[in-house]
Amino acid sequence: MVLVIFGVVTLTFFVVRLVPGDPARLMEPPGTPESIIQTVRQQIGTDRPIPVQYVDFLSGLVRGDLGKSFRGGRPVAESVAKALPNTLLLGLVSMVVATVLSVLTGIAAALRPNSWIDRAVLVVVSVAQSTPNFWLGVMLVLIFAIEFQWFPAIDMAGPASFVLPGATLVVTLFPLLVRTVRQSLLDSLGEDYVRAARARGLPEHRVLLVHVMKVAAVPLITLVGLQAGFVLGGAVVVESIFNWPGIGNLALKAIQDRDFPMIQGTVLVIAGVFTLINVVVDLTYAALDPRIRY
Amino acid sequence: MPRSIPASATELAAQPNGLAPATSRVVERPGLKDLTRFLRRRKSALIGLLSFAGILALAVLAPVISPYDPLKQDIANGLKPPAWNAGGSFVHPLGTDSLGRDIASRLLWGARNSLLISISAVLLGSSIGFVLGLLSGFFGGWVDAVLMRVSDIQLAFPFVLFAIAVLGVSLERPPVLLIAVLGLTSWMVYARVVRSRVLSEREKDYVKAARSLGAGQARVLLKYIVPNVWQVVPVIAMLSLGFLIIVESLLSFLALGLTPPTPSWGSMLAEGRQYMLVSPWMPLFPGLAIVGTVLAVNLAADGLTDYFDPKLAKGQFRRVRLLGAWTANEQAGDSLLKVHALNTIFPLEGATIRAVKDVSFEVERGRVLGIVGESGSGKSVLALSIIQLLDAPGVVASGQILMNGQDLVRISDREIGAIRGKRIGMIFQNPGASLNPVLTIGFQLNETLVQHRKLSGAAARRAAVRALALVGIGDPERLLKAYPFQLSGGMQQRVMIALAMSCEPDVLIADEPTTALDVTTQAQLLDRLDDLRLRLSTSIIFITHDIALLADFADTIMVMYAGQVCEIGARDRVIRTPRHPYTQALLNSVTRTDALGTKRLNAIPGDPPDPSELPPGCPFANRCPHAMDICWQANPTLTMVESAHHAACYLLTGEGSAKVSRQ
Numbered sequence: 001m002v003l004v005i006f007g008v009v010t011l012t013f014f015v016v017r018l019v020p021g022d023p024a025r026l027m028e029p030p031g032t033p034e035s036i037i038q039t040v041r042q043q044i045g046t047d048r049p050i051p052v053q054y055v056d057f058l059s060g061l062v063r064g065d066l067g068k069s070f071r072g073g074r075p076v077a078e079s080v081a082k083a084l085p086n087t088l089l090l091g092l093v094s095m096v097v098a099t100v101l102s103v104l105t106g107i108a109a110a111l112r113p114n115s116w117i118d119r120a121v122l123v124v125v126s127v128a129q130s131t132p133n134f135w136l137g138v139m140l141v142l143i144f145a146i147e148f149q150w151f152p153a154i155d156m157a158g159p160a161s162f163v164l165p166g167a168t169l170v171v172t173l174f175p176l177l178v179r180t181v182r183q184s185l186l187d188s189l190g191e192d193y194v195r196a197a198r199a200r201g202l203p204e205h206r207v208l209l210v211h212v213m214k215v216a217a218v219p220l221i222t223l224v225g226l227q228a229g230f231v232l233g234g235a236v237v238v239e240s241i242f243n244w245p246g247i248g249n250l251a252l253k254a255i256q257d258r259d260f261p262m263i264q265g266t267v268l269v270i271a272g273v274f275t276l277i278n279v280v281v282d283l284t285y286a287a288l289d290p291r292i293r294y
Numbered sequence: 295m296p297r298s299i300p301a302s303a304t305e306l307a308a309q310p311n312g313l314a315p316a317t318s319r320v321v322e323r324p325g326l327k328d329l330t331r332f333l334r335r336r337k338s339a340l341i342g343l344l345s346f347a348g349i350l351a352l353a354v355l356a357p358v359i360s361p362y363d364p365l366k367q368d369i370a371n372g373l374k375p376p377a378w379n380a381g382g383s384f385v386h387p388l389g390t391d392s393l394g395r396d397i398a399s400r401l402l403w404g405a406r407n408s409l410l411i412s413i414s415a416v417l418l419g420s421s422i423g424f425v426l427g428l429l430s431g432f433f434g435g436w437v438d439a440v441l442m443r444v445s446d447i448q449l450a451f452p453f454v455l456f457a458i459a460v461l462g463v464s465l466e467r468p469p470v471l472l473i474a475v476l477g478l479t480s481w482m483v484y485a486r487v488v489r490s491r492v493l494s495e496r497e498k499d500y501v502k503a504a505r506s507l508g509a510g511q512a513r514v515l516l517k518y519i520v521p522n523v524w525q526v527v528p529v530i531a532m533l534s535l536g537f538l539i540i541v542e543s544l545l546s547f548l549a550l551g552l553t554p555p556t557p558s559w560g561s562m563l564a565e566g567r568q569y570m571l572v573s574p575w576m577p578l579f580p581g582l583a584i585v586g587t588v589l590a591v592n593l594a595a596d597g598l599t600d601y602f603d604p605k606l607a608k609g610q611f612r613r614v615r616l617l618g619a620w621t622a623n624e625q626a627g628d629s630l631l632k633v634h635a636l637n638t639i640f641p642l643e644g645a646t647i648r649a650v651k652d653v654s655f656e657v658e659r660g661r662v663l664g665i666v667g668e669s670g671s672g673k674s675v676l677a678l679s680i681i682q683l684l685d686a687p688g689v690v691a692s693g694q695i696l697m698n699g700q701d702l703v704r705i706s707d708r709e710i711g712a713i714r715g716k717r718i719g720m721i722f723q724n725p726g727a728s729l730n731p732v733l734t735i736g737f738q739l740n741e742t743l744v745q746h747r748k749l750s751g752a753a754a755r756r757a758a759v760r761a762l763a764l765v766g767i768g769d770p771e772r773l774l775k776a777y778p779f780q781l782s783g784g785m786q787q788r789v790m791i792a793l794a795m796s797c798e799p800d801v802l803i804a805d806e807p808t809t810a811l812d813v814t815t816q817a818q819l820l821d822r823l824d825d826l827r828l829r830l831s832t833s834i835i836f837i838t839h840d841i842a843l844l845a846d847f848a849d850t851i852m853v854m855y856a857g858q859v860c861e862i863g864a865r866d867r868v869i870r871t872p873r874h875p876y877t878q879a880l881l882n883s884v885t886r887t888d889a890l891g892t893k894r895l896n897a898i899p900g901d902p903p904d905p906s907e908l909p910p911g912c913p914f915a916n917r918c919p920h921a922m923d924i925c926w927q928a929n930p931t932l933t934m935v936e937s938a939h940h941a942a943c944y945l946l947t948g949e950g951s952a953k954v955s956r957q
Contacts (some may be wrong), residue, residue, distance in 0.1 A: 201715030
């Protein structure tokens with residue numbers, strides 16, 4: 001787990017330095033004399049050999065120091081710490097809404113396979129799956145922020161500002177969740193133990209909520225965990241469209257500015273959060289399925 | 295193919311419903327030949343494929359059909375609306391952008407770029423993934439270990455972010471770079487799926503046989519393994535194509551795609567976003583193009599998935615009540631359960647399978663009715679009909695199942711719910727699968743007791759312990775906390791019996807309860823069942839393919855063949871003087887040790903008829919050594935041969951006696 005984070009961070013470190021594009025030159029207006037650029041390089045430390053920079057970066061990491069931003073010199077850790085809660089809050093709200101919505105829809109579809117409800121759900125899911133979230137975000141802004149002016153289009157200011165970015169993320173998450181809920185319900189509904197539970201005269205709601213759901217929940221939890229990764233990835237896009245002060249927006253700006261410490265810092269935090277979620281998922285898994293023990 | 299009776303346990307396990315011997319055929323992976331036929335049935339997949347082909351054609355023909363050069367600027371005519379809006383004209387059917395470039399032309403050229411990049415990336419990713427998966431699965435060892443760890447790391451991280459980081463710092467972004475980035479980040483899925491397919495294929499008999507005959511590694515791989523694993527590649531490729539089209543557009547939307555001014559859907563969208571206040575159609579069109587293309591690809595992908603990987607449509611339980619009052623058919627004095635002229639059918643596409651045909655019988659209190667027949671004879675469907683738990687599309691078409699003055703096929707769902715478990719208990723063939731794997735034994739016993747006997751916590755617990763003790767479990771307290779997977783097969787089946795008997799039902803239906811168990815455990819369980827029957831005076835319907843089991847256990851024996859009863863009678867009469875040739879054959883097939891000490895197994899030659907195409911005559915005629923002309927023309931009905939003994943055969947009625955036997 002630590003290995004994965006370490007691998008990702010190391011990879012990012014070298015890739016940003018090995019591809020062309022000198023951050024020092026970008027920070028100054030075009031036509032700035034080479035001597036000034038060289039001073040800037042010395043200031044931000046990109047003049048040293050890459051292995052030296054790497055050792056420096058690692059020793060900072062051990063001390064919990066993520067370095068200073070190339071732009072403005074603020075500590076990366078501080079910016080990241082400020083942005084992360086905003087991303088997590090938006091992500092959490094969207095995950096919860098998407099999960100609740102898709103569990104309900106998935107159950108409705110699975111209870112009557114091939115009925116009109118099931119077909120309608122599958123059509124909606126197909127369309128949602130084919131809709132890129134960056135386009136959806138733009139369209140939502142166009143309709144609900146510009147045309148009707150119901151919700152704010154940008155920034156994080158109160159509950160209403162969660163609606164449009166949240167809706168965009170929910171639509172992105174929805175299709176795969178619904179498909180999984182539906183399929184795992186259909187799979188467990190056909191199992192022998194479900195028939196056996198019915199043969200014991202248990203009422204249908206109990207069969208569904210206890211016997212079917214407890215087994216079907218296991219793949220669902222795994223998926224929700226995996227989806228958390230997509231929320232973090234999707235945050236980059238959604239946050240940039242809605243100018244959300246989160247980690248994704250920070251990362252994208254850092255990439256555009258070639259702000260190496262900031263890129264490394266944001267990637268590290270995203271990888272860390274992602275891995276942490278996976279650990280939590282594994283533990284929940286074990287709690288739900290007695291056959292798994294760690 | 296000669297077929298021995300009793301069939302092996304595995305064969306039965308493969309046919310849980312005892313339906314359709316057709317399901318035991320080897321499932322062959324479909325080839326491309328049948329694809330057209332499949333597409334004709336799956337309209338959505340056909341529409342998807344055709345639309346995608348259409349979009350592809352537009353993209354290829356873009357240089358020919360696009361009305362303008364996509365890069366030609368005409369500032370004077372900038373931000374023209376589409377033709378149907380006020381101020382628009384057919385000179386620019388979809389309007390122009392801020393620099394006066396024709397939007398329709400740019401969309402066409404954008405399709406060309408988007409599809410070129412995503413299709414090439416898919417080809418790159420799938421080739422790398424396929425080859426690596428093959429090698430990894432086939433050779434194993436360190437190659438496998440290294441590849442799987444690398445893919446673990448790649449899968450553990452949202453790699454789109456990585457792609458953004460790489461592309462973000464590159465100043466020039468030619469198509470090759472995009473293809474490489476997208477292709478190299480998508481090989482893992484192919485590799486993993488192909489690898490697991492190869493692993494299972496490698497262990498198959500024909501591959502092992504080829505190896506033992508000295509076929510070289512390369513030959514085994516190319517001739518035997520590749521033909522059986524390649525099918526997963528187009529499916530994943532199609533699924534990943536839709537995803538990559540979106541990712542490519544996303545990258546150009548974030549100004550990380552092709553270097554401008556090359557048109558692409560994503561960059562047009564980003565540009566449109568800047569002008570959406572004045573020209574809301576500008577972000578609309580490229581978005582619609584993306585949604586349409588990806589939707590077409592996804593529909594085709596869904597179709598391909600189902601085509602190459604057909605999931606056996608698992609039957610869903612759905613009870614269909616018979617309506618209308620039942621005609622007076624008074625329940626006879628001692629009988630607890632009376633089945634009268636029961637017909638259960640499975641209406642399938644093209645044919646209706648009559649799984650149970652005109653079956654009637656009675657069960658008396660405290661007695662054992664043994665039902666015997668080959669797999670596919672309808673005995674399990676009969677059991678499920680009684681307890682009203684048929685899998686769709688099975689329905690009871692006519693008949694009555696009378697118990698305590700109620701007709702089980704006509705009462706409401708609530709009423710049948712009160713009978714299941716409380717008045718009729720059921721034990722299934724596969725105890726491991728019939729216990730919920732994630733709930734403890736105690737929980738499952740408890741919920742049943744609470745449901746039917748309205749017991750409270752402590753009382754339910756005592757009752758649960760008693761139920762377990764009753765089936766001979768030594769340490770019931772400890773077992774309550776155990777999960778099914780911690781128990782042996784024999785213990786699991788005891789738990790199933792305890793569950794079924796915990797509410798002291800009047801009737802216990804046991805459907806092949808001992809088939810999955812070894813012989814010693816089998817005998818112990820039969821003793822338990824008999825003991826319970828005597829103690830609680832429960833009636834038992836015992837279903838089996840092994841007539842020998844019934845010889846000392848059943849009071850009455852009913853022999854079923856192709857959904858109908860061919861012989862029914864008191865045990866001694868059926869065993870000692872079987873009258874139907876099928877019963878005689880069944881008894882003959884029981885393993886015996888003859889005088890010389892050698893074991894013989896007399897198989898019944900031939901196969902039972904296809905249940906969807908039953909012949910007009912006796913269904914056993916094609917395997918019967920005494921078949922006569924009439925046997926091929928009409929189906930005999932049950933006739934009484936002596937008291938408490940009926941059989942359905944023309945040999946007994948004399949109708950065919952004058953005619954010469956066919957053999």
